[in-house]
Amino acid sequence: MSSDRLALITTDPAVLSGQAVIAGTRVPVSVVLDCLAAGMSPEEIVAEYLTLTSEGVQAAAVRGAAGP
Structure with missing residues (x-):
């Protein structure tokens, strides 16, 4: 389940300077x-x-628990 959830986290240098965001949004983790x-x-x-x-x-919670 964790890896499925983590797939919803994306980074793109063109979106919010590469911050980790929730896929399909501009909401940072x-x-x-x-x-x-x-x-x-x-x-x-x-x-x-x-x-x-x-x-x-x-x-986001899974990513936070996993650390940077």
Whole structure:
């Protein structure tokens, strides 16, 4: 499951200077992790960033747990 989720994380030098983002969005993984650290639920994050899906939030959490 982790590798499937990690496939939702992309980097592209032309998008946000190569920051890791959720595929198909311009939402950086770091923003999602900050939201989770601030106590937001995945549902609240998806509601705040309409291009995200719950799978994208889970992918960010997996990436955060895996480290840089």
